[in-house]
Every structure is written in C-alpha cells, then in structure tokens.
Amino acid sequence: MAGMAIIQAHGLTKRFGSVRAVDDLSFSVERGSVTGFLGPNGAGKTTTLRMLLGLVTPDAGTATINGRVYADLPEPLHQVGAVLEASSFHPGRTARSHLHIQALAAAADPGRVDDVLDLVQLTPAAGRRIGGFSLGMRQRLGLATALLADPEILILDEPANGLDPEGVRWLRGLLRGFAAEGGTVLVSSHMLAETAQTVDSVVIVDHGRLVTQAPLASLTAHDDLEDAFLRLTGHPSLKEAWK
Amino acid sequence: MIRQIRIELLKLVTVRLSYGLLAVGVALTGIFSAIEASRAGKVSSVAPLNTYSGLSTIVTGGVWGLLLGAVLGVTITSGEFRHQTATLTYLATPNRTRVLAAKMVAAAAGGAVFGLAVYLMAAGVGLGFVAAHGYPVSIGAGTFVRYGLGHVVGGALLGCLGAVLGSLVRSQLAAVIAVFVWSIILESLIGGLFTSIRPYLPYTAGTTLAGTALGAAGFGPAHGVSGAAPLPFAAATALLAGLAVVLAFAAARTTVRRDVT
Numbered sequence: 490m491a492g493m494a495i496i497q498a499h500g501l502t503k504r505f506g507s508v509r510a511v512d513d514l515s516f517s518v519e520r521g522s523v524t525g526f527l528g529p530n531g532a533g534k535t536t537t538l539r540m541l542l543g544l545v546t547p548d549a550g551t552a553t554i555n556g557r558v559y560a561d562l563p564e565p566l567h568q569v570g571a572v573l574e575a576s577s578f579h580p581g582r583t584a585r586s587h588l589h590i591q592a593l594a595a596a597a598d599p600g601r602v603d604d605v606l607d608l609v610q611l612t613p614a615a616g617r618r619i620g621g622f623s624l625g626m627r628q629r630l631g632l633a634t635a636l637l638a639d640p641e642i643l644i645l646d647e648p649a650n651g652l653d654p655e656g657v658r659w660l661r662g663l664l665r666g667f668a669a670e671g672g673t674v675l676v677s678s679h680m681l682a683e684t685a686q687t688v689d690s691v692v693i694v695d696h697g698r699l700v701t702q703a704p705l706a707s708l709t710a711h712d713d714l715e716d717a718f719l720r721l722t723g724h725p726s727l728k729e730a731w732k
Numbered sequence: 733m734i735r736q737i738r739i740e741l742l743k744l745v746t747v748r749l750s751y752g753l754l755a756v757g758v759a760l761t762g763i764f765s766a767i768e769a770s771r772a773g774k775v776s777s778v779a780p781l782n783t784y785s786g787l788s789t790i791v792t793g794g795v796w797g798l799l800l801g802a803v804l805g806v807t808i809t810s811g812e813f814r815h816q817t818a819t820l821t822y823l824a825t826p827n828r829t830r831v832l833a834a835k836m837v838a839a840a841a842g843g844a845v846f847g848l849a850v851y852l853m854a855a856g857v858g859l860g861f862v863a864a865h866g867y868p869v870s871i872g873a874g875t876f877v878r879y880g881l882g883h884v885v886g887g888a889l890l891g892c893l894g895a896v897l898g899s900l901v902r903s904q905l906a907a908v909i910a911v912f913v914w915s916i917i918l919e920s921l922i923g924g925l926f927t928s929i930r931p932y933l934p935y936t937a938g939t940t941l942a943g944t945a946l947g948a949a950g951f952g953p954a955h956g957v958s959g960a961a962p963l964p965f966a967a968a969t970a971l972l973a974g975l976a977v978v979l980a981f982a983a984a985r986t987t988v989r990r991d992v993t
C-alpha cells in the first residue's frame with residue numbers, strides 16, 4: 490500500500506471575512522510517509538489541518554482521509570490521531586481522567602491509558618491536574634491522546650512547541666518509529682532544521698496557496714531546508730541578507 | 733448514543749466545578765431554609781411551621797438552588813469552548829448534534845441530582861425545626877414525594893435548558909450571567925407586569941414544578957405577588973421539555989455548526 494495517497498486535499502479554500510486563509514490548495518500525503526507541512530505564520534496551515542479534520546468547513550474544495558471526509562470515517566480516532574493545540578484540555582482534570590474519557594470516546598481499550606502514559610513519559614504526572622502542566626507536558630499529553638486508539642495516521646500541528654531538546658529528540662524518534670511501522674504522519678512545524686531530520690517530503694504553503702510539494706531529498710539537493718524554504722516563500726535567507 | 737452519554741457523564745464527575753456548584757447549592761439552601769424556618773409564624777410571609785403552608789414554604793424554599801443545576805448545564809456545553817476541548821470532542825464524535833443531545837441528557841442528570849440534593853437539605857431543615865418545636869408534621873408522605881419528584885424533574889429540565897443555552901451562547905461567563913439575570917430579575921419583572929404569562933416563564937415553571945408558590949423563587953417586583961395559578965405538573969414539564977427541544981434545534985442549526993478554530 491506504500492505510495493498511495495492516504496490524505497488528499499483538493500482545491501481547499503477558506504475565507505474568514507475578507508481574509509482568504511486558504512486558497513485553492515491541493516496536495517496529497519502518501520501512506521507510510523512523514524510529511525512536513527511548512528509555511529510562514531498566517532500561511533493557512535492550521536486552517537488546512539482543521540479542514541482535513543472536519544473542524545472547519547471549507548468554502549470550496551474537498552479534504553479526504555482514506556478516501557472519505559473526516560465526518561464519514563467510522564470510529565475516526567482509530568484511523569486518525571491529531572494534536573492541534575497544546576491547550577485543549579480541561580485544566581481541572583487529571584491526565585489520567587482525561588485519557589480515560591478519551592479512551593471511552595475513541596472506543597479504545599482502557600488499558601491503553603497506561604501504555605500511552607508510559608510512551609510519552611508522563612506516568613509520574615498521571616494523577617496531577619493538567620492546569621499545572623508545562624507546555625511540554627501538555628504536548629506529550631496531546632500525543633498520548635492522539636495515540637490512544639492506535640491510529641494509522643497522525644496529524645500534528647506544531648507538536649515540538651514547548652518541548653526541550655531531549656523532548657524534541659524523543660518526538661523525532663516517536664514519529665520515525667510510527668512511520669517505520671507503516672503509520673503516516675502529517676506534521677506542521679516552524680522548526681525547519683528539526684523537520685529536515687524527520688520528514689520524507691514537504692508541502693510548503695504561503696498566503697494559503699501551495700508553493701511546492703516535493704520529496705525532501707530533491708528540495709535539499711543544493712540548499713538546506715531553511716534556505717530552500719525562505720527562497721521558495723520569497724524571503725531572503727540570512728546568508729543572502731548578510732551579503 | 734449510550735457511549736456518548738457515558739462520556740459526558742464521565743466529564744461531569746471528573747471536574748471539581750460540578751461538586752463545588754452542588755456544595756454551594758446545598759449549603760445556601762441549608763442557610764436560607766434555616767433562616768426562613770426561624771422566622772416562621774413571626775413574619776407574614778412564612779406561616780407557622782405547624783401548618784401545611786408554613787412547612788411547605790420551608791420544604792420547597794431551596795428551589796432556587798435548581799438555578800445552580802442550570803448553571804451546571806451551561807458549563808457542560810460552554811465549557812468545551814472556554815477550555816478549547818471542543819476540538820477533541822468533535823474529533824471523537826464528528827456528529828455534533830449527537831454531542832449536543834448527549835450533553836443535554838448529562839445536564840438533565842446533573843440537574844436532577846441538584847434538585848434532589850437541595851430538596852433533601854430543605855426538607856431536612858424543615859423537619860428538623862418541626863421536631864425541635866415538637867410540632868406535628870403537617871405534610872403527608874405523598875406530598876413530600878411529590879415535592880421531591882418535582883425538584884428532580886424541575887432540576888433536570890432546567891439543567892437541560894442550561895446546556896442548550898451554553899451551546900447557543902458559547903461564552904460561559906455570558907451564559908451564566910444570563911441564567912441569573914433572566915431567572916431572578918427579568919422573569920420577576922415580566923411576571924410582575926404580565927401576570928397572565930407568568931406561569932409560562934421557564935424558571936417560574938421549573939420552580940412551580942417543585943411546589944414553590946408563584947413568585948417565591950425570584951426577587952424584584954413580582955416576588956411574593958400572586959395573580960395567576962401555577963401550571964399543572966404535566967403542562968410545566970411539557971413546556972420546559974418543549975422549550976429545550978426547540979432551542980436545541982435552533983442551536984443545532986446555528987452555533988453547533990460553526991467552525992471550531
């Protein structure tokens with residue numbers, strides 16, 4: 490099945506008032522790949538991910554996962570795990586309570602709660618209220634939530650935000666391991682050097698439009714990812730600015 | 733749908749706010765019931781405790797605590813937006829109408845518990861004062877059961893309405909303020925000006941379900957003013973349930989469909 494598109498966006502368009510956040514955006518993500526979803530602030534990355542997940546309704550175009558719109562996926566959390574923001578937890582709930590609720594919502598084995606707590610290294614904090622968690626701990630809890638139902642796809646919006654260097658390395662290993670077992674990852678990030686160590690291909694957007702979709706190797710044949718990104722999005726690189 | 737309701741109930745019992753609201757409702761009911769019981773027979777508004785009217789006033793006097801059940805309902809829906817947990821909720825259950833329906837059921841269950849708890853406190857205080865004075869209990873067992881059932885049903889329906897309101901308004905603070913302003917002030921004003929429609933006002937209907945006299949559960953110009961008969965039990969139940977369904981339909985067609993950004 491490797492090589493087949495598992496996530497497809499076709500002609501996605503979304504306006505917020507007079508702002509065209511996403512403009513006729515089309516791209517695809519292949520099964521078993523780790524794809525970086527890159528773009529400057531305000532490029533429309535988060536809106537696009539939310540359209541993929543049925544949280545935002547596109548004005549035009551379609552977004553499908555496994556050939557279906559998200560709302561039509563049976564037991565969607567068994568197919569897609571998502572981390573969209575590190576703050577979407579009730580602060581008064583403990584991490585374990587949160588995961589038990591999510592396990593019930595996902596129709597996942599409650600025994601997975603302890604598994605994912607171990608996986609994200611939050612077992613010692615399982616009984617603490619989430620309101621007292623650092624940003625990095627919330628990111629780990631978000632990943633634990635996404636992994637609860639053992640999905641085949643991960644959609645992650647800036648998952649490395651708030652992680653310390655050890656956490657970033659851990660995340661890299663997690664994503665590569667997930668893909669090595671046949672999983673598919675679509676991950677947005679601003680951390681280009683880190684992204685270059687993790688992804689197989691990239692989708693670059695700017696002003697809501699597709700700039701390029703390419704394998705990482707072809708994009709970085711002559712530049713590093715940061716220079717290629719800045720060149721493609723029309724911003725001078727630091728090296729060019731110094732010249 | 734059963735799983736969705738279990739999820740919402742589990743959410744309800746895993747946050748301290750639910751217990752805090754319940755504790756506040758029960759404690760305030762105890763305090764106000766004790767104050768009213770101590771004034772019974774000494775002021776014109778509360779008959780002596782050895783009369784049916786006097787004991788009824790005390791036993792149903794905590795009914796305003798049902799308002800906190802409505803507030804609980806508000807938090808069940810609007811809390812999803814306050815804490816941005818709507819994202820996870822809708823990722824798990826993309827059918828948002830089903831989520832709203834489950835939340836209404838959970839809010840009704842929570843409201844029913846609130847109703848029962850404040851009733852037990854009010855009844856306990858009333859009976860405690862009666863026993864302390866050596867009076868006979870002037871209310872029959874059937875009436876006690878009817879009042880209790882009314883508290884449970886009234887609490888459930890007001891909780892459910894609170895959940896729908898929170899879904900329509902989304903802002904938790906605005907929705908909570910709206911519950912208090914509408915129930916305690918606006919209904920009293922409207923009911924005072926237009927006595928014929930007063931029994932049909934939702935908070936009034938909810939409290940009369942529980943046996944409270946018209947106007948006894950609010951403040952303002954209509955407090956203590958009669959002039960219309962309360963709705964029969966079945967009619968008040970149908971009115972509140974119908975209102976919840978109509979407003980839920982409106983929410984499902986409007987705010988529930990909005991983008992979660």
